[in-house]
Amino acid sequence: MTGLPAPGGVAAAACELTKVYGEAATRVVALDAVSVTIPAGRFTVVMGPSGSGKSTLLHCMAALERPTSGRVLIDGTDVWALGERERTRLRRDRLGFVFQAFNLVPTLSARENILLPALLARRRVDPGWLDRVVDTVRLGDRLEHRPSELSGGEQQRVAVARALVTRPAVIFADEPTGNLDSRTGAGVLALLRDVAGQGEAAVVMVTHDPGAASYGDQVVFLADGRIRDVLPEPTVAGVVERLRRLELVAARGEGGRS
Numbered sequence: 626m627t628g629l630p631a632p633g634g635v636a637a638a639a640c641e642l643t644k645v646y647g648e649a650a651t652r653v654v655a656l657d658a659v660s661v662t663i664p665a666g667r668f669t670v671v672m673g674p675s676g677s678g679k680s681t682l683l684h685c686m687a688a689l690e691r692p693t694s695g696r697v698l699i700d701g702t703d704v705w706a707l708g709e710r711e712r713t714r715l716r717r718d719r720l721g722f723v724f725q726a727f728n729l730v731p732t733l734s735a736r737e738n739i740l741l742p743a744l745l746a747r748r749r750v751d752p753g754w755l756d757r758v759v760d761t762v763r764l765g766d767r768l769e770h771r772p773s774e775l776s777g778g779e780q781q782r783v784a785v786a787r788a789l790v791t792r793p794a795v796i797f798a799d800e801p802t803g804n805l806d807s808r809t810g811a812g813v814l815a816l817l818r819d820v821a822g823q824g825e826a827a828v829v830m831v832t833h834d835p836g837a838a839s840y841g842d843q844v845v846f847l848a849d850g851r852i853r854d855v856l857p858e859p860t861v862a863g864v865v866e867r868l869r870r871l872e873l874v875a876a877r878g879e880g881g882r883s
Protein backbone atom coordinates (compact mmCIF):
# COMPACT_ATOMS: atom_id res chain seq x y z
CA MET A 626 0.00 0.00 0.00
CA THR A 627 1.42 3.38 -1.02
CA GLY A 628 1.15 6.57 1.01
CA LEU A 629 2.07 8.39 4.20
CA PRO A 630 1.82 6.54 7.50
CA ALA A 631 -1.61 7.22 8.98
CA PRO A 632 -1.27 7.74 12.74
CA GLY A 633 -4.68 9.46 12.76
CA GLY A 634 -6.25 6.55 10.93
CA VAL A 635 -7.02 5.82 7.31
CA ALA A 636 -9.87 7.91 5.89
CA ALA A 637 -9.96 6.16 2.55
CA ALA A 638 -8.05 3.49 0.68
CA ALA A 639 -7.87 2.04 -2.80
CA CYS A 640 -6.88 -1.64 -2.93
CA GLU A 641 -5.70 -3.07 -6.25
CA LEU A 642 -8.04 -0.71 -8.06
CA THR A 643 -8.34 -1.37 -11.79
CA LYS A 644 -10.50 0.45 -14.30
CA VAL A 645 -10.71 -0.65 -17.92
CA TYR A 646 -12.62 1.32 -20.54
CA GLY A 647 -13.68 -0.11 -23.90
CA GLU A 648 -12.80 -3.42 -25.52
CA ALA A 649 -10.36 -4.86 -28.04
CA ALA A 650 -8.91 -2.02 -30.15
CA THR A 651 -10.42 0.69 -27.93
CA ARG A 652 -9.42 -0.97 -24.65
CA VAL A 653 -7.76 1.44 -22.21
CA VAL A 654 -6.48 0.46 -18.77
CA ALA A 655 -7.06 3.78 -17.00
CA LEU A 656 -6.08 2.35 -13.58
CA ASP A 657 -3.84 -0.66 -13.23
CA ALA A 658 -4.04 -2.25 -9.75
CA VAL A 659 -3.61 1.01 -7.84
CA SER A 660 -3.29 0.74 -4.05
CA VAL A 661 -3.07 3.88 -1.97
CA THR A 662 -4.05 5.02 1.52
CA ILE A 663 -5.50 8.45 2.23
CA PRO A 664 -4.65 9.34 5.82
CA ALA A 665 -7.20 11.18 7.93
CA GLY A 666 -6.22 14.73 8.69
CA ARG A 667 -3.91 14.99 5.69
CA PHE A 668 -4.00 16.73 2.35
CA THR A 669 -3.15 14.29 -0.45
CA VAL A 670 -2.49 15.56 -3.98
CA VAL A 671 -2.69 13.41 -7.11
CA MET A 672 -0.57 14.43 -10.10
CA GLY A 673 0.61 12.94 -13.37
CA PRO A 674 0.67 13.48 -17.11
CA SER A 675 -2.58 13.95 -19.05
CA GLY A 676 -4.41 10.63 -19.36
CA SER A 677 -2.50 9.02 -16.48
CA GLY A 678 -5.73 8.13 -14.63
CA LYS A 679 -6.00 10.93 -12.05
CA SER A 680 -9.67 11.75 -12.58
CA THR A 681 -10.56 8.08 -12.89
CA LEU A 682 -8.89 7.38 -9.53
CA LEU A 683 -10.73 10.29 -7.93
CA HIS A 684 -14.11 9.25 -9.35
CA CYS A 685 -13.70 5.60 -8.32
CA MET A 686 -12.58 6.57 -4.80
CA ALA A 687 -15.39 9.12 -4.46
CA ALA A 688 -17.96 6.35 -5.13
CA LEU A 689 -19.00 7.98 -8.40
CA GLU A 690 -17.57 5.51 -10.91
CA ARG A 691 -17.54 1.74 -10.48
CA PRO A 692 -14.07 0.19 -10.86
CA THR A 693 -13.59 -2.91 -13.01
CA SER A 694 -11.98 -4.66 -10.04
CA GLY A 695 -10.46 -3.88 -6.67
CA ARG A 696 -11.90 -2.21 -3.60
CA VAL A 697 -12.42 1.30 -2.25
CA LEU A 698 -12.69 1.71 1.50
CA ILE A 699 -14.13 4.87 3.08
CA ASP A 700 -13.84 4.79 6.87
CA GLY A 701 -13.39 1.04 6.50
CA THR A 702 -16.57 0.56 4.43
CA ASP A 703 -16.21 -1.20 1.09
CA VAL A 704 -18.17 1.35 -0.96
CA TRP A 705 -18.61 -0.73 -4.11
CA ALA A 706 -20.00 -3.67 -2.10
CA LEU A 707 -22.85 -1.44 -0.85
CA GLY A 708 -26.24 -1.22 -2.50
CA GLU A 709 -26.92 1.94 -4.55
CA ARG A 710 -29.05 3.52 -1.85
CA GLU A 711 -26.43 3.01 0.89
CA ARG A 712 -23.71 4.28 -1.42
CA THR A 713 -25.76 7.43 -2.09
CA ARG A 714 -26.17 7.91 1.66
CA LEU A 715 -22.45 7.44 2.25
CA ARG A 716 -21.66 10.02 -0.46
CA ARG A 717 -24.14 12.47 1.04
CA ASP A 718 -23.12 12.00 4.67
CA ARG A 719 -19.36 11.39 4.50
CA LEU A 720 -18.00 12.90 1.29
CA GLY A 721 -17.55 16.36 -0.19
CA PHE A 722 -16.94 17.08 -3.87
CA VAL A 723 -15.43 19.94 -5.83
CA PHE A 724 -15.38 19.09 -9.51
CA GLN A 725 -14.94 21.14 -12.67
CA ALA A 726 -18.64 20.80 -13.48
CA PHE A 727 -20.00 22.68 -10.50
CA ASN A 728 -23.49 21.17 -10.64
CA LEU A 729 -25.05 24.14 -8.90
CA VAL A 730 -28.83 24.26 -8.79
CA PRO A 731 -29.75 27.14 -11.14
CA THR A 732 -32.93 28.17 -9.31
CA LEU A 733 -31.23 28.48 -5.90
CA SER A 734 -29.11 31.35 -4.61
CA ALA A 735 -25.43 30.87 -3.81
CA ARG A 736 -26.30 30.64 -0.10
CA GLU A 737 -28.99 28.02 -0.73
CA ASN A 738 -26.62 26.02 -2.95
CA ILE A 739 -23.96 26.07 -0.23
CA LEU A 740 -26.43 24.90 2.40
CA LEU A 741 -28.19 22.29 0.25
CA PRO A 742 -26.01 19.26 1.18
CA ALA A 743 -26.42 20.04 4.87
CA LEU A 744 -30.17 20.34 4.39
CA LEU A 745 -30.32 17.00 2.54
CA ALA A 746 -28.23 15.31 5.23
CA ARG A 747 -30.33 17.01 7.96
CA ARG A 748 -27.12 18.38 9.39
CA ARG A 749 -26.93 21.59 11.44
CA VAL A 750 -24.37 24.05 10.11
CA ASP A 751 -22.22 25.91 12.63
CA PRO A 752 -22.78 29.61 11.72
CA GLY A 753 -19.17 30.50 12.63
CA TRP A 754 -17.85 27.84 10.28
CA LEU A 755 -20.22 28.95 7.50
CA ASP A 756 -18.99 32.54 7.90
CA ARG A 757 -15.38 31.43 7.77
CA VAL A 758 -15.90 29.32 4.65
CA VAL A 759 -17.86 32.07 2.87
CA ASP A 760 -15.25 34.62 3.90
CA THR A 761 -12.35 32.54 2.61
CA VAL A 762 -13.90 32.01 -0.79
CA ARG A 763 -14.84 35.74 -0.81
CA LEU A 764 -18.50 35.26 -1.57
CA GLY A 765 -19.90 37.52 1.13
CA ASP A 766 -21.56 39.98 -1.29
CA ARG A 767 -22.69 37.32 -3.77
CA LEU A 768 -24.66 35.02 -1.51
CA GLU A 769 -28.09 36.06 -2.76
CA HIS A 770 -27.18 35.71 -6.45
CA ARG A 771 -28.20 32.76 -8.60
CA PRO A 772 -25.50 30.79 -10.46
CA SER A 773 -26.39 32.46 -13.82
CA GLU A 774 -25.59 35.82 -12.19
CA LEU A 775 -22.14 34.66 -11.09
CA SER A 776 -18.87 34.39 -13.04
CA GLY A 777 -17.25 30.99 -13.62
CA GLY A 778 -14.77 31.65 -10.81
CA GLU A 779 -17.55 32.69 -8.43
CA GLN A 780 -19.52 29.54 -9.26
CA GLN A 781 -16.43 27.49 -8.49
CA ARG A 782 -16.09 29.25 -5.15
CA VAL A 783 -19.71 28.36 -4.34
CA ALA A 784 -18.89 24.72 -5.18
CA VAL A 785 -15.87 24.81 -2.84
CA ALA A 786 -17.91 26.32 -0.01
CA ARG A 787 -20.67 23.75 -0.56
CA ALA A 788 -18.16 20.88 -0.28
CA LEU A 789 -16.70 22.18 2.99
CA VAL A 790 -19.71 23.34 4.89
CA THR A 791 -20.90 19.94 6.15
CA ARG A 792 -17.37 19.06 7.35
CA PRO A 793 -17.20 15.77 5.40
CA ALA A 794 -14.79 12.96 6.28
CA VAL A 795 -13.18 13.04 2.84
CA ILE A 796 -13.19 15.92 0.38
CA PHE A 797 -12.45 15.08 -3.26
CA ALA A 798 -11.39 17.99 -5.44
CA ASP A 799 -10.57 17.92 -9.16
CA GLU A 800 -8.61 21.06 -10.13
CA PRO A 801 -10.52 23.17 -7.59
CA THR A 802 -8.47 26.29 -8.31
CA GLY A 803 -8.39 25.91 -12.10
CA ASN A 804 -10.62 28.93 -12.83
CA LEU A 805 -9.64 31.09 -9.88
CA ASP A 806 -7.43 34.16 -9.74
CA SER A 807 -4.24 33.44 -7.81
CA ARG A 808 -5.32 35.19 -4.61
CA THR A 809 -8.63 33.34 -4.32
CA GLY A 810 -6.95 30.11 -5.42
CA ALA A 811 -4.38 30.47 -2.63
CA GLY A 812 -7.21 31.12 -0.15
CA VAL A 813 -9.03 27.97 -1.24
CA LEU A 814 -5.87 25.86 -1.01
CA ALA A 815 -5.06 27.23 2.43
CA LEU A 816 -8.61 26.45 3.54
CA LEU A 817 -8.34 22.86 2.25
CA ARG A 818 -5.01 22.51 4.05
CA ASP A 819 -6.52 23.90 7.26
CA VAL A 820 -9.54 21.59 7.05
CA ALA A 821 -7.18 18.63 6.74
CA GLY A 822 -4.68 20.01 9.27
CA GLN A 823 -7.31 20.27 11.97
CA GLY A 824 -7.50 16.52 11.72
CA GLU A 825 -11.13 16.70 10.69
CA ALA A 826 -11.09 15.61 7.11
CA ALA A 827 -8.89 14.01 4.53
CA VAL A 828 -8.53 16.02 1.34
CA VAL A 829 -7.72 14.41 -2.01
CA MET A 830 -7.02 16.87 -4.82
CA VAL A 831 -6.08 16.39 -8.45
CA THR A 832 -4.06 19.22 -9.94
CA HIS A 833 -1.60 19.97 -12.74
CA ASP A 834 -0.20 22.95 -10.85
CA PRO A 835 3.02 22.34 -8.83
CA GLY A 836 2.27 25.48 -6.80
CA ALA A 837 -1.12 24.09 -5.75
CA ALA A 838 0.47 20.68 -5.07
CA SER A 839 2.94 22.26 -2.65
CA TYR A 840 0.04 22.90 -0.24
CA GLY A 841 -0.34 19.13 0.18
CA ASP A 842 1.13 16.81 2.82
CA GLN A 843 1.95 14.26 0.15
CA VAL A 844 1.83 14.04 -3.64
CA VAL A 845 0.97 10.73 -5.30
CA PHE A 846 2.28 10.59 -8.88
CA LEU A 847 0.48 8.50 -11.49
CA ALA A 848 1.68 7.54 -14.96
CA ASP A 849 -0.09 5.09 -17.26
CA GLY A 850 -2.59 4.15 -14.59
CA ARG A 851 -0.02 3.19 -11.99
CA ILE A 852 1.47 4.92 -8.97
CA ARG A 853 5.06 5.77 -9.79
CA ASP A 854 6.12 7.83 -6.81
CA VAL A 855 4.96 9.42 -3.56
CA LEU A 856 6.52 12.65 -2.36
CA PRO A 857 5.96 13.66 1.27
CA GLU A 858 6.13 17.34 2.22
CA PRO A 859 6.30 18.48 -1.39
CA THR A 860 8.04 21.64 -2.58
CA VAL A 861 7.33 23.25 -5.95
CA ALA A 862 10.83 22.34 -7.18
CA GLY A 863 10.52 18.74 -5.98
CA VAL A 864 7.16 18.34 -7.73
CA VAL A 865 8.42 19.87 -11.00
CA GLU A 866 11.44 17.58 -11.01
CA ARG A 867 9.36 14.43 -10.50
CA LEU A 868 6.77 15.44 -13.09
CA ARG A 869 9.55 15.92 -15.64
CA ARG A 870 10.79 12.40 -14.97
CA LEU A 871 7.27 10.99 -15.29
CA GLU A 872 6.62 12.81 -18.59
CA LEU A 873 9.77 11.11 -19.93
CA VAL A 874 8.57 7.70 -18.76
CA ALA A 875 5.16 8.30 -20.36
CA ALA A 876 6.74 9.59 -23.61
CA ARG A 877 8.95 6.50 -23.87
CA GLY A 878 5.90 4.29 -23.34
CA GLU A 879 7.48 2.49 -20.40
CA GLY A 880 4.19 2.22 -18.60
CA GLY A 881 3.48 -1.25 -19.90
CA ARG A 882 -0.20 -0.41 -20.25
CA SER A 883 -2.18 -2.54 -22.69
Ligand SMILES: Nc1ncnc2c1ncn2[C@@H]1O[C@H](COP(=O)(O)OP(=O)(O)OP(=O)(O)O)[C@@H](O)[C@H]1O
Binds near residue numbers: 647673675678679682
Ligand atom coordinates in the same frame (compact mmCIF):
# COMPACT_ATOMS: atom_id res chain seq x y z
N1 LIG B 1 -15.43 7.28 -20.16
C1 LIG B 1 -14.28 6.90 -20.75
N2 LIG B 1 -14.29 6.06 -21.81
C2 LIG B 1 -13.15 5.64 -22.39
N3 LIG B 1 -11.92 6.01 -21.98
C3 LIG B 1 -11.84 6.85 -20.93
C4 LIG B 1 -13.01 7.34 -20.26
N4 LIG B 1 -12.61 8.15 -19.25
C5 LIG B 1 -11.26 8.16 -19.29
N5 LIG B 1 -10.80 7.40 -20.29
C6 LIG B 1 -9.38 7.13 -20.64
O1 LIG B 1 -8.73 6.68 -19.46
C7 LIG B 1 -7.44 7.25 -19.35
C8 LIG B 1 -7.32 8.01 -18.03
O2 LIG B 1 -8.21 9.13 -18.08
P1 LIG B 1 -8.31 10.19 -16.90
O3 LIG B 1 -9.35 11.19 -17.28
O4 LIG B 1 -8.46 9.48 -15.62
O5 LIG B 1 -6.85 10.85 -16.94
P2 LIG B 1 -6.31 12.18 -16.22
O6 LIG B 1 -4.98 11.84 -15.68
O7 LIG B 1 -7.33 12.71 -15.28
O8 LIG B 1 -6.15 13.13 -17.48
P3 LIG B 1 -6.19 14.76 -17.60
O9 LIG B 1 -5.03 15.27 -16.81
O10 LIG B 1 -6.01 14.98 -19.07
O11 LIG B 1 -7.53 15.21 -17.09
C9 LIG B 1 -7.24 8.11 -20.59
O12 LIG B 1 -6.56 7.35 -21.56
C10 LIG B 1 -8.66 8.41 -21.02
O13 LIG B 1 -8.72 8.63 -22.42
